[in-house]
Amino acid sequence: MAAIPDFTRRCVIWFGRPQAQEREMLAAAGWRLRIVERDDDAGIGLRSDDLVVGLVDLRENGADLARVRRLLDAHGYLSLMAVTPAGANDDDAIGHLLDHCIETFPSPLDPRRIVQALRLLETPTSPEPRHGVEALIGDSSIMRATHAKLRKYAPVELPVLVTGETGTGKEVAARAIHELSARGHRAFVAVNCGALPASLVQSELFGHERGAFTGASQRRLGLFETASGGTVFLDEIGDLPLDAQTNLLRVLQEGTIERVGSNQPVKVDVRVLAATHVELEQAVEAGRFRRDLYYRLNVLRLPMPALRERGADIALLAQHFLDRFRAQHTTRARGFTPQALQAMATFDWPGNVRELLNRVQRAAVIAEHELISDADLELAHAAPTPRDHLGQARDQAERDALLHNLKQSQYNVSACARRMQVSRVTVYRLCRKHGVPLEGRE
Ligand SMILES: Nc1ncnc2c1ncn2[C@@H]1O[C@H](COP(=O)(O)OP(=O)(O)OP(=O)(O)O)[C@@H](O)[C@H]1O
Ligand SMILES: [Mg+2]
Numbered sequence: 001m002a003a004i005p006d007f008t009r010r011c012v013i014w015f016g017r018p019q020a021q022e023r024e025m026l027a028a029a030g031w032r033l034r035i036v037e038r039d040d041d042a043g044i045g046l047r048s049d050d051l052v053v054g055l056v057d058l059r060e061n062g063a064d065l066a067r068v069r070r071l072l073d074a075h076g077y078l079s080l081m082a083v084t085p086a087g088a089n090d091d092d093a094i095g096h097l098l099d100h101c102i103e104t105f106p107s108p109l110d111p112r113r114i115v116q117a118l119r120l121l122e123t124p125t126s127p128e129p130r131h132g133v134e135a136l137i138g139d140s141s142i143m144r145a146t147h148a149k150l151r152k153y154a155p156v157e158l159p160v161l162v163t164g165e166t167g168t169g170k171e172v173a174a175r176a177i178h179e180l181s182a183r184g185h186r187a188f189v190a191v192n193c194g195a196l197p198a199s200l201v202q203s204e205l206f207g208h209e210r211g212a213f214t215g216a217s218q219r220r221l222g223l224f225e226t227a228s229g230g231t232v233f234l235d236e237i238g239d240l241p242l243d244a245q246t247n248l249l250r251v252l253q254e255g256t257i258e259r260v261g262s263n264q265p266v267k268v269d270v271r272v273l274a275a276t277h278v279e280l281e282q283a284v285e286a287g288r289f290r291r292d293l294y295y296r297l298n299v300l301r302l303p304m305p306a307l308r309e310r311g312a313d314i315a316l317l318a319q320h321f322l323d324r325f326r327a328q329h330t331t332r333a334r335g336f337t338p339q340a341l342q343a344m345a346t347f348d349w350p351g352n353v354r355e356l357l358n359r360v361q362r363a364a365v366i367a368e369h370e371l372i373s374d375a376d377l378e379l380a381h382a383a384p385t386p387r388d389h390l391g392q393a394r395d396q397a398e399r400d401a402l403l404h405n406l407k408q409s410q411y412n413v414s415a416c417a418r419r420m421q422v423s424r425v426t427v428y429r430l431c432r433k434h435g436v437p438l439e440g441r442e
Pocket of ligand 1: 172353
Protein backbone atom coordinates (compact mmCIF):
# COMPACT_ATOMS: atom_id res chain seq x y z
CA MET A 1 0.00 0.00 0.00
CA ALA A 2 1.35 3.43 -0.87
CA ALA A 3 2.31 5.70 2.02
CA ILE A 4 -0.52 7.85 3.25
CA PRO A 5 0.16 11.51 2.68
CA ASP A 6 0.01 13.85 5.59
CA PHE A 7 -3.72 14.46 5.63
CA THR A 8 -5.07 17.14 7.85
CA ARG A 9 -8.14 15.13 8.83
CA ARG A 10 -8.91 11.47 9.15
CA CYS A 11 -12.55 10.47 9.04
CA VAL A 12 -14.55 7.35 9.54
CA ILE A 13 -17.90 7.39 7.79
CA TRP A 14 -20.04 5.12 9.90
CA PHE A 15 -23.06 3.73 8.06
CA GLY A 16 -25.32 2.92 11.00
CA ARG A 17 -25.28 3.82 14.65
CA PRO A 18 -22.03 3.65 16.65
CA GLN A 19 -22.20 3.05 20.39
CA ALA A 20 -20.83 5.54 22.89
CA GLN A 21 -17.74 3.46 23.60
CA GLU A 22 -16.99 3.17 19.92
CA ARG A 23 -17.28 6.91 19.42
CA GLU A 24 -14.90 7.54 22.29
CA MET A 25 -12.30 5.07 21.04
CA LEU A 26 -12.26 6.58 17.58
CA ALA A 27 -12.03 10.09 18.95
CA ALA A 28 -9.19 9.07 21.27
CA ALA A 29 -7.32 7.55 18.31
CA GLY A 30 -7.68 10.81 16.40
CA TRP A 31 -10.41 9.78 13.95
CA ARG A 32 -13.34 12.07 13.26
CA LEU A 33 -16.65 10.39 12.95
CA ARG A 34 -19.29 11.08 10.31
CA ILE A 35 -22.50 9.17 10.79
CA VAL A 36 -24.78 8.22 7.92
CA GLU A 37 -28.08 6.72 8.96
CA ARG A 38 -30.63 5.31 6.58
CA ASP A 39 -30.96 7.37 3.42
CA ASP A 40 -29.76 10.51 4.98
CA ASP A 41 -26.33 11.01 3.47
CA ALA A 42 -26.56 14.71 2.87
CA GLY A 43 -24.01 17.02 4.37
CA ILE A 44 -21.39 14.60 5.69
CA GLY A 45 -19.05 17.56 5.71
CA LEU A 46 -15.96 16.08 4.12
CA ARG A 47 -13.10 18.03 2.63
CA SER A 48 -11.51 16.86 -0.57
CA ASP A 49 -8.22 16.01 1.11
CA ASP A 50 -9.76 14.13 4.01
CA LEU A 51 -8.59 10.59 4.54
CA VAL A 52 -11.79 8.57 4.48
CA VAL A 53 -12.52 5.09 5.73
CA GLY A 54 -16.02 3.67 5.43
CA LEU A 55 -17.54 1.39 8.05
CA VAL A 56 -20.82 -0.41 7.43
CA ASP A 57 -22.58 -1.33 10.62
CA LEU A 58 -24.86 -4.30 9.99
CA ARG A 59 -25.83 -4.98 13.60
CA GLU A 60 -29.24 -3.41 13.38
CA ASN A 61 -30.12 -3.38 9.71
CA GLY A 62 -28.72 -4.65 6.49
CA ALA A 63 -27.12 -2.13 4.23
CA ASP A 64 -27.43 -1.17 0.64
CA LEU A 65 -23.80 -1.80 -0.19
CA ALA A 66 -24.09 -0.42 -3.67
CA ARG A 67 -25.31 2.87 -2.22
CA VAL A 68 -22.52 2.86 0.35
CA ARG A 69 -19.97 2.34 -2.37
CA ARG A 70 -21.47 5.10 -4.50
CA LEU A 71 -21.24 7.52 -1.67
CA LEU A 72 -17.70 6.55 -0.78
CA ASP A 73 -16.60 6.56 -4.39
CA ALA A 74 -17.82 10.11 -4.66
CA HIS A 75 -15.43 11.10 -1.87
CA GLY A 76 -12.51 8.84 -2.68
CA TYR A 77 -11.85 6.52 0.21
CA LEU A 78 -9.06 4.39 1.50
CA SER A 79 -10.89 1.31 2.63
CA LEU A 80 -14.23 -0.11 3.63
CA MET A 81 -14.84 -2.14 6.76
CA ALA A 82 -17.90 -3.80 8.22
CA VAL A 83 -19.29 -4.77 11.60
CA THR A 84 -21.40 -7.89 11.24
CA PRO A 85 -24.25 -9.12 13.43
CA ALA A 86 -23.48 -11.69 16.12
CA GLY A 87 -23.26 -15.23 14.79
CA ALA A 88 -23.35 -14.16 11.15
CA ASN A 89 -19.81 -15.24 10.53
CA ASP A 90 -20.47 -18.16 8.29
CA ASP A 91 -23.30 -16.54 6.52
CA ASP A 92 -23.65 -15.84 2.83
CA ALA A 93 -24.08 -12.19 3.66
CA ILE A 94 -20.53 -12.08 4.94
CA GLY A 95 -19.19 -13.60 1.76
CA HIS A 96 -20.99 -10.96 -0.21
CA LEU A 97 -19.59 -8.32 2.11
CA LEU A 98 -16.06 -9.56 1.77
CA ASP A 99 -16.19 -8.77 -1.93
CA HIS A 100 -16.55 -5.16 -0.94
CA CYS A 101 -14.74 -4.84 2.37
CA ILE A 102 -11.18 -5.42 3.38
CA GLU A 103 -12.01 -6.17 6.98
CA THR A 104 -15.05 -7.42 8.86
CA PHE A 105 -15.49 -7.28 12.61
CA PRO A 106 -17.94 -9.69 14.19
CA SER A 107 -20.37 -8.43 16.77
CA PRO A 108 -20.18 -7.85 19.71
CA LEU A 109 -17.65 -5.36 18.53
CA ASP A 110 -14.45 -4.71 20.38
CA PRO A 111 -13.80 -1.11 19.31
CA ARG A 112 -10.09 -1.58 19.91
CA ARG A 113 -10.07 -3.83 16.86
CA ILE A 114 -11.31 -1.01 14.67
CA VAL A 115 -8.69 1.32 16.00
CA GLN A 116 -6.04 -1.32 15.44
CA ALA A 117 -7.18 -1.87 11.88
CA LEU A 118 -7.18 1.85 11.24
CA ARG A 119 -3.68 2.06 12.63
CA LEU A 120 -2.56 -0.62 10.20
CA LEU A 121 -3.78 1.55 7.38
CA GLU A 122 -1.61 4.34 8.67
CA THR A 123 1.57 2.27 8.86
CA PRO A 124 2.10 1.00 5.36
CA THR A 125 5.39 -0.65 6.33
CA SER A 126 3.67 -3.18 8.53
CA PRO A 127 3.12 -6.30 6.47
CA GLU A 128 -0.47 -7.06 5.69
CA PRO A 129 -1.54 -10.61 5.05
CA ARG A 130 -1.54 -11.14 1.34
CA HIS A 131 -4.35 -12.83 -0.48
CA GLY A 132 -4.87 -14.68 -3.71
CA VAL A 133 -1.88 -14.82 -6.04
CA GLU A 134 -0.42 -11.88 -4.12
CA ALA A 135 0.54 -14.40 -1.45
CA LEU A 136 2.76 -16.15 -3.98
CA ILE A 137 5.50 -13.60 -4.26
CA GLY A 138 7.46 -13.69 -7.48
CA ASP A 139 7.91 -11.73 -10.64
CA SER A 140 10.03 -14.16 -12.67
CA SER A 141 8.50 -15.27 -15.95
CA ILE A 142 7.96 -18.77 -14.57
CA MET A 143 6.07 -17.40 -11.55
CA ARG A 144 4.04 -15.05 -13.69
CA ALA A 145 3.02 -18.01 -15.79
CA THR A 146 2.12 -19.87 -12.58
CA HIS A 147 0.00 -16.93 -11.40
CA ALA A 148 -1.77 -16.81 -14.75
CA LYS A 149 -2.53 -20.53 -14.65
CA LEU A 150 -3.75 -20.27 -11.07
CA ARG A 151 -6.11 -17.43 -11.96
CA LYS A 152 -7.55 -19.50 -14.79
CA TYR A 153 -8.05 -22.57 -12.63
CA ALA A 154 -9.55 -20.75 -9.64
CA PRO A 155 -13.10 -20.15 -10.94
CA VAL A 156 -13.46 -23.61 -12.51
CA GLU A 157 -15.28 -26.08 -10.25
CA LEU A 158 -12.83 -28.91 -10.91
CA PRO A 159 -10.13 -30.48 -8.77
CA VAL A 160 -6.62 -29.08 -9.13
CA LEU A 161 -3.52 -31.18 -8.54
CA VAL A 162 -0.70 -28.99 -7.23
CA THR A 163 2.69 -30.62 -7.68
CA GLY A 164 6.21 -29.60 -6.84
CA GLU A 165 9.18 -30.17 -4.60
CA THR A 166 8.91 -29.62 -0.87
CA GLY A 167 8.60 -26.01 0.21
CA THR A 168 7.68 -24.61 -3.22
CA GLY A 169 4.42 -23.11 -1.95
CA LYS A 170 1.90 -25.79 -2.85
CA GLU A 171 -0.29 -24.98 0.13
CA VAL A 172 -0.04 -21.25 -0.49
CA ALA A 173 -1.11 -21.90 -4.08
CA ALA A 174 -4.05 -24.07 -3.01
CA ARG A 175 -5.22 -21.37 -0.62
CA ALA A 176 -4.94 -18.77 -3.37
CA ILE A 177 -7.06 -20.92 -5.71
CA HIS A 178 -9.68 -21.17 -2.98
CA GLU A 179 -9.61 -17.45 -2.22
CA LEU A 180 -10.01 -16.54 -5.87
CA SER A 181 -12.87 -18.98 -6.37
CA ALA A 182 -16.55 -18.36 -5.71
CA ARG A 183 -16.04 -20.38 -2.51
CA GLY A 184 -13.42 -17.93 -1.28
CA HIS A 185 -15.40 -16.73 1.71
CA ARG A 186 -16.30 -20.24 2.82
CA ALA A 187 -14.20 -22.79 4.67
CA PHE A 188 -10.78 -23.91 3.45
CA VAL A 189 -9.97 -27.17 5.20
CA ALA A 190 -6.45 -28.49 4.75
CA VAL A 191 -5.66 -32.04 5.72
CA ASN A 192 -2.34 -33.81 5.51
CA CYS A 193 -3.18 -37.31 4.34
CA GLY A 194 0.22 -38.60 5.42
CA ALA A 195 -0.21 -37.38 8.98
CA LEU A 196 -3.54 -39.13 9.66
CA PRO A 197 -3.31 -42.57 11.31
CA ALA A 198 -4.55 -45.10 8.72
CA SER A 199 -7.23 -46.37 11.10
CA LEU A 200 -8.75 -42.91 11.45
CA VAL A 201 -8.53 -41.56 7.90
CA GLN A 202 -12.02 -42.66 6.88
CA SER A 203 -13.71 -41.27 9.95
CA GLU A 204 -11.70 -38.02 9.85
CA LEU A 205 -12.59 -37.38 6.24
CA PHE A 206 -16.08 -38.79 6.00
CA GLY A 207 -17.30 -38.90 9.62
CA HIS A 208 -18.93 -41.77 11.46
CA GLU A 209 -22.24 -42.81 12.94
CA ARG A 210 -22.74 -43.48 16.59
CA GLY A 211 -21.56 -47.01 17.44
CA ALA A 212 -19.73 -47.42 14.11
CA PHE A 213 -16.73 -48.72 16.00
CA THR A 214 -15.56 -49.07 19.59
CA GLY A 215 -15.31 -45.62 21.07
CA ALA A 216 -17.69 -43.98 18.57
CA SER A 217 -20.08 -42.80 21.26
CA GLN A 218 -21.81 -40.29 19.03
CA ARG A 219 -22.19 -39.28 15.43
CA ARG A 220 -19.32 -37.18 14.18
CA LEU A 221 -19.16 -35.20 10.95
CA GLY A 222 -16.05 -35.60 8.82
CA LEU A 223 -14.05 -32.89 7.14
CA PHE A 224 -15.96 -33.17 3.89
CA GLU A 225 -19.22 -32.37 5.64
CA THR A 226 -17.84 -29.61 7.83
CA ALA A 227 -16.22 -27.98 4.79
CA SER A 228 -19.49 -28.03 2.89
CA GLY A 229 -19.74 -25.05 0.56
CA GLY A 230 -15.99 -24.61 0.74
CA THR A 231 -12.79 -26.32 -0.32
CA VAL A 232 -10.98 -29.39 1.00
CA PHE A 233 -7.23 -29.40 0.40
CA LEU A 234 -5.78 -32.91 0.54
CA ASP A 235 -2.08 -32.49 1.09
CA GLU A 236 0.24 -35.41 0.33
CA ILE A 237 -2.60 -37.14 -1.50
CA GLY A 238 -0.21 -39.95 -2.47
CA ASP A 239 -0.36 -41.13 1.15
CA LEU A 240 -4.12 -41.64 1.15
CA PRO A 241 -4.94 -45.31 1.93
CA LEU A 242 -6.66 -47.24 -0.85
CA ASP A 243 -10.05 -47.57 0.86
CA ALA A 244 -10.19 -43.82 1.42
CA GLN A 245 -9.21 -43.34 -2.23
CA THR A 246 -12.34 -45.25 -3.21
CA ASN A 247 -14.50 -42.95 -1.12
CA LEU A 248 -12.78 -39.86 -2.46
CA LEU A 249 -13.54 -41.05 -5.97
CA ARG A 250 -17.21 -41.18 -5.00
CA VAL A 251 -17.03 -37.58 -3.79
CA LEU A 252 -15.59 -36.52 -7.13
CA GLN A 253 -17.94 -38.58 -9.26
CA GLU A 254 -21.20 -38.34 -7.40
CA GLY A 255 -20.72 -35.56 -4.88
CA THR A 256 -21.64 -37.86 -2.01
CA ILE A 257 -20.00 -39.42 1.02
CA GLU A 258 -20.98 -42.22 3.35
CA ARG A 259 -20.21 -41.88 7.01
CA VAL A 260 -18.41 -44.85 8.56
CA GLY A 261 -21.08 -47.17 9.92
CA SER A 262 -23.74 -46.06 7.44
CA ASN A 263 -24.49 -46.80 3.81
CA GLN A 264 -26.69 -43.79 3.40
CA PRO A 265 -25.14 -41.42 0.86
CA VAL A 266 -24.93 -37.81 2.05
CA LYS A 267 -24.61 -34.98 -0.48
CA VAL A 268 -21.57 -32.79 0.01
CA ASP A 269 -20.73 -29.62 -1.86
CA VAL A 270 -16.94 -29.26 -1.78
CA ARG A 271 -14.23 -28.52 -4.25
CA VAL A 272 -11.22 -30.81 -3.89
CA LEU A 273 -7.70 -29.51 -4.27
CA ALA A 274 -4.80 -31.92 -3.81
CA ALA A 275 -1.05 -31.69 -3.56
CA THR A 276 1.79 -34.10 -3.89
CA HIS A 277 5.55 -33.80 -3.82
CA VAL A 278 6.00 -37.28 -5.24
CA GLU A 279 5.27 -38.44 -8.75
CA LEU A 280 1.76 -39.82 -8.44
CA GLU A 281 2.26 -41.60 -11.75
CA GLN A 282 4.77 -43.89 -10.07
CA ALA A 283 2.36 -44.63 -7.23
CA VAL A 284 -0.24 -45.52 -9.88
CA GLU A 285 2.20 -47.85 -11.66
CA ALA A 286 3.09 -49.46 -8.33
CA GLY A 287 -0.61 -50.05 -7.57
CA ARG A 288 -0.57 -47.75 -4.54
CA PHE A 289 -2.81 -45.13 -6.10
CA ARG A 290 -6.03 -45.74 -8.01
CA ARG A 291 -5.63 -44.91 -11.67
CA ASP A 292 -9.22 -43.69 -12.06
CA LEU A 293 -8.78 -41.34 -9.09
CA TYR A 294 -5.52 -40.09 -10.54
CA TYR A 295 -7.24 -39.21 -13.82
CA ARG A 296 -9.99 -37.39 -11.95
CA LEU A 297 -7.54 -35.35 -9.90
CA ASN A 298 -5.14 -34.65 -12.69
CA VAL A 299 -7.49 -32.66 -14.93
CA LEU A 300 -6.01 -29.31 -13.93
CA ARG A 301 -2.39 -29.53 -12.88
CA LEU A 302 -0.44 -26.72 -11.30
CA PRO A 303 3.29 -27.47 -11.11
CA MET A 304 5.08 -25.18 -8.64
CA PRO A 305 8.55 -24.37 -9.94
CA ALA A 306 11.60 -25.07 -7.79
CA LEU A 307 13.13 -21.95 -6.23
CA ARG A 308 16.40 -22.47 -8.15
CA GLU A 309 14.45 -21.87 -11.38
CA ARG A 310 13.04 -18.54 -10.29
CA GLY A 311 16.05 -16.26 -10.91
CA ALA A 312 15.62 -12.77 -9.45
CA ASP A 313 12.69 -13.95 -7.32
CA ILE A 314 15.21 -15.41 -4.88
CA ALA A 315 16.46 -11.94 -3.92
CA LEU A 316 12.91 -10.57 -3.98
CA LEU A 317 11.67 -13.26 -1.59
CA ALA A 318 14.71 -12.93 0.67
CA GLN A 319 14.10 -9.19 1.05
CA HIS A 320 10.40 -9.82 1.64
CA PHE A 321 11.12 -12.33 4.40
CA LEU A 322 13.65 -9.95 5.94
CA ASP A 323 11.19 -7.04 5.86
CA ARG A 324 8.54 -9.21 7.45
CA PHE A 325 10.98 -10.26 10.17
CA ARG A 326 11.96 -6.64 10.77
CA ALA A 327 8.36 -5.62 11.24
CA GLN A 328 8.08 -8.01 14.17
CA HIS A 329 11.57 -8.20 15.68
CA THR A 330 14.51 -6.01 16.35
CA THR A 331 17.43 -6.68 14.06
CA ARG A 332 20.24 -4.65 12.57
CA ALA A 333 19.85 -6.34 9.22
CA ARG A 334 18.19 -4.36 6.43
CA GLY A 335 19.52 -6.02 3.30
CA PHE A 336 22.09 -8.40 1.85
CA THR A 337 25.71 -8.08 0.75
CA PRO A 338 26.45 -8.64 -2.96
CA GLN A 339 28.20 -11.89 -2.00
CA ALA A 340 25.12 -13.05 -0.11
CA LEU A 341 22.92 -12.25 -3.12
CA GLN A 342 25.33 -14.10 -5.38
CA ALA A 343 25.41 -17.11 -3.04
CA MET A 344 21.63 -17.22 -2.88
CA ALA A 345 21.38 -16.98 -6.66
CA THR A 346 23.61 -20.00 -7.22
CA PHE A 347 22.56 -22.20 -4.30
CA ASP A 348 20.46 -25.26 -5.14
CA TRP A 349 17.75 -24.71 -2.48
CA PRO A 350 16.66 -28.31 -1.86
CA GLY A 351 14.11 -27.04 0.68
CA ASN A 352 12.99 -24.28 -1.71
CA VAL A 353 11.09 -21.23 -0.38
CA ARG A 354 10.73 -22.70 3.11
CA GLU A 355 14.51 -23.12 3.34
CA LEU A 356 15.08 -19.57 2.13
CA LEU A 357 12.66 -18.29 4.76
CA ASN A 358 14.44 -20.24 7.50
CA ARG A 359 17.91 -19.16 6.43
CA VAL A 360 16.89 -15.50 6.19
CA GLN A 361 15.26 -15.56 9.63
CA ARG A 362 18.26 -17.24 11.21
CA ALA A 363 20.61 -14.79 9.51
CA ALA A 364 18.51 -11.83 10.68
CA VAL A 365 18.89 -13.05 14.26
CA ILE A 366 22.65 -13.50 14.16
CA ALA A 367 23.63 -10.68 11.76
CA GLU A 368 25.97 -8.15 13.30
CA HIS A 369 25.77 -5.65 10.46
CA GLU A 370 23.16 -3.93 8.37
CA LEU A 371 23.79 -6.24 5.46
CA ILE A 372 23.38 -9.98 5.86
CA SER A 373 26.45 -11.82 4.57
CA ASP A 374 26.75 -15.18 2.85
CA ALA A 375 28.26 -16.47 6.10
CA ASP A 376 25.19 -15.31 8.08
CA LEU A 377 23.10 -17.34 5.64
CA GLU A 378 25.50 -20.27 6.08
CA LEU A 379 26.08 -20.20 2.37
CA ALA A 380 29.70 -19.04 2.41
CA HIS A 381 31.08 -22.47 1.65
CA ALA A 382 28.08 -23.95 -0.05
CA ALA A 383 29.19 -26.86 -2.18
CA PRO A 384 29.04 -26.44 -5.94
CA THR A 385 25.47 -27.21 -6.71
CA PRO A 386 23.88 -29.44 -9.28
CA ARG A 387 22.81 -26.21 -10.92
CA ASP A 388 26.39 -25.76 -12.06
CA HIS A 389 25.94 -29.03 -13.90
CA LEU A 390 22.66 -27.78 -15.23
CA GLY A 391 24.41 -24.66 -16.48
CA GLN A 392 27.07 -26.81 -18.10
CA ALA A 393 24.46 -28.93 -19.79
CA ARG A 394 22.74 -25.81 -21.08
CA ASP A 395 26.03 -24.43 -22.39
CA GLN A 396 26.78 -27.70 -24.11
CA ALA A 397 23.35 -27.71 -25.77
CA GLU A 398 23.88 -24.11 -26.93
CA ARG A 399 27.29 -24.96 -28.39
CA ASP A 400 25.88 -28.03 -30.16
CA ALA A 401 23.05 -25.99 -31.66
CA LEU A 402 25.46 -23.31 -32.83
CA LEU A 403 27.79 -25.81 -34.50
CA HIS A 404 24.93 -27.65 -36.12
CA ASN A 405 23.46 -24.48 -37.60
CA LEU A 406 26.81 -23.15 -38.71
CA LYS A 407 27.52 -26.38 -40.54
CA GLN A 408 24.08 -26.42 -42.12
CA SER A 409 24.61 -22.90 -43.41
CA GLN A 410 28.18 -23.53 -44.55
CA TYR A 411 29.51 -21.15 -41.94
CA ASN A 412 27.62 -18.23 -43.46
CA VAL A 413 26.83 -16.00 -40.46
CA SER A 414 23.70 -14.41 -41.94
CA ALA A 415 22.23 -17.76 -42.94
CA CYS A 416 23.05 -19.24 -39.56
CA ALA A 417 21.44 -16.26 -37.77
CA ARG A 418 18.28 -16.78 -39.83
CA ARG A 419 18.20 -20.49 -39.04
CA MET A 420 18.63 -19.82 -35.33
CA GLN A 421 16.25 -16.82 -35.39
CA VAL A 422 18.83 -14.59 -33.70
CA SER A 423 20.77 -11.54 -34.88
CA ARG A 424 24.14 -11.81 -36.61
CA VAL A 425 25.69 -10.08 -33.60
CA THR A 426 24.42 -12.93 -31.43
CA VAL A 427 26.00 -15.50 -33.71
CA TYR A 428 29.37 -13.72 -33.40
CA ARG A 429 28.94 -13.50 -29.64
CA LEU A 430 28.09 -17.19 -29.34
CA CYS A 431 31.09 -18.12 -31.46
CA ARG A 432 33.36 -16.11 -29.18
CA LYS A 433 31.72 -17.56 -26.07
CA HIS A 434 32.14 -21.15 -27.21
CA GLY A 435 35.48 -20.69 -28.93
CA VAL A 436 34.11 -21.68 -32.34
CA PRO A 437 36.27 -20.34 -35.22
CA LEU A 438 34.18 -18.87 -38.00
CA GLU A 439 36.42 -20.02 -40.78
CA GLY A 440 34.78 -23.36 -40.20
CA ARG A 441 36.27 -26.80 -39.60
CA GLU A 442 36.86 -27.36 -35.94
N1 LIG B 1 5.95 -17.56 -3.50
C1 LIG B 1 5.95 -17.45 -2.16
N2 LIG B 1 5.89 -16.22 -1.58
C2 LIG B 1 5.91 -16.10 -0.25
N3 LIG B 1 5.99 -17.12 0.61
C3 LIG B 1 6.04 -18.36 0.10
C4 LIG B 1 6.01 -18.59 -1.31
N4 LIG B 1 6.05 -19.91 -1.52
C5 LIG B 1 6.13 -20.48 -0.32
N5 LIG B 1 6.11 -19.56 0.68
C6 LIG B 1 6.26 -19.82 2.11
O1 LIG B 1 7.14 -20.94 2.21
C7 LIG B 1 6.69 -21.86 3.17
C8 LIG B 1 6.40 -23.19 2.51
O2 LIG B 1 5.25 -23.08 1.68
P1 LIG B 1 4.16 -24.26 1.57
O3 LIG B 1 3.90 -24.85 2.91
O4 LIG B 1 3.02 -23.77 0.79
O5 LIG B 1 5.01 -25.30 0.71
P2 LIG B 1 4.64 -26.78 0.26
O6 LIG B 1 4.98 -26.88 -1.18
O7 LIG B 1 3.24 -27.08 0.66
O8 LIG B 1 5.67 -27.63 1.11
P3 LIG B 1 5.58 -29.20 1.53
O9 LIG B 1 5.75 -29.99 0.27
O10 LIG B 1 6.75 -29.38 2.42
O11 LIG B 1 4.26 -29.42 2.17
C9 LIG B 1 5.49 -21.23 3.83
O12 LIG B 1 5.95 -20.52 4.95
C10 LIG B 1 4.98 -20.28 2.76
O13 LIG B 1 4.29 -19.20 3.34
MG1 LIG C 1 2.51 -28.52 2.04
